[in-house]
Amino acid sequence: MFALADCNNFFVSCERVFRPDLEGRPVIVLSNNDGCAIARSNEAKALGIKMGDPLFKIRHLVQAHNVAVFSGNMTLYADFSRRVRTVLRESAPQIEVYSIDEAFLDMRGMDNINFDDFAKNLSARCRRLTGIPISVGVAPTKTLAKIAAELCKHYPKLRGGCFMHRDEDIEKVLRKTPIEDVWGIGRRSAPRLHLSGIHTAWDFRQLSEEHIRNRMGINGVRTWRELHGIPSIGFEHQPRSKQSICNSRSFSHEIYDLKLLATQVAKFASMTAEKLRSEGSLCSELTVFAATNRFRDDEPQQYGNIKLSFPEPTNSTLHIVRSAREALAEIFVPGCGYKKAGVIASGIQPREATPHSMFDAEKQAQHERLMRAMDSINGKHDGKNVVIASEGMSRLLSSSEHRSPRYTTHWDEIPVVTIK
């Protein structure tokens, strides 16, 4: 058996931990720049607010129904994610962290327990210890466990846990599960399937493997087999090392000036280098891209990108920022208003496995000490205190007007509450 533990409306739930007054009220959390709704409470979903709806298109709903609006506060959510994972690790021998708000549990070997009790107890325990409500589905495959967890969200009677394993139960549930709700069936496949009369997970399961293979490739087959109860998606006991690291943002307004754009790209590059070092990795390639506002048809559109290779794999802020700035200068077109830019590191390899340069060994050691010093200073205090000059001292050009305090990580942001 496999379990999926899925945090309910995760970002909203994090905000509610410190704002219990928002229980029962519609709440949404916004993406970068306060652009789109990326998390909604059940009440907000009931109002018809969809995942990814731009704020300006749902303003009328927000005002009419007194929706509480938050800017994304990733520092806070990452900390809650860590707390939830701690609880999950205590409950199963192996967990696979799937995303910031989901993890699979490998239940193989746990034969003599009541899985339904296990699921419900885990949900209650997580709520008690972290404040975050979670749904736990247990089933013979990961795909079925996902469906079981989803069931908990619609049926409060399940008390956050659902064990789905008997053939007749699986059939009953699959008959009611729209095909587009199945893990692995996306935006493109669902409409195609509907056209050929496939509307539910059960309909899909009735098709022949050959048919699926021809129309949807190997991934379709995997999903089909999983729905039949045959585990076909591996359990990843170890987190795999990343193949690419990307830092990109949309800006709060268009940037026409290369110098200003370069400070932003320098920040992305610097964040990328930091992430590489924190994972003990080096990169051998760097892609830099910059794009104009694709929603404005009254302005010339421009998308530039360039990929470069480093002579030696690196995770140095100095190297990566310098290269990123040079690359940006090559793709920059004067007169264009850039709305988004970013940096992608690839060709990632573990630092230990990479032989040191034959040249300048001493210089390289010095350089590494410098990076360690930077990381240690920036890690000690709230916020970045040492940056390289080309990043500039200004912030990223993005707005977040509704950000909550980072309650659990930044002491100076915690509001003083007077209880009368």
Next chain:
DNA sequence: TCTGGGGTCCTAGGACCC
């Protein structure tokens, strides 16, 4: 006026090899 960010894998086609 205002429209997210960060990932993964598969597939098809071209270039090239013996």
Next chain:
DNA sequence: TCTGGGGTCCTAGGACCC
């Protein structure tokens, strides 16, 4: 007249996920 078979690597684009 007749025009193989089996690889690799790379890239772009598509599809999927949260």
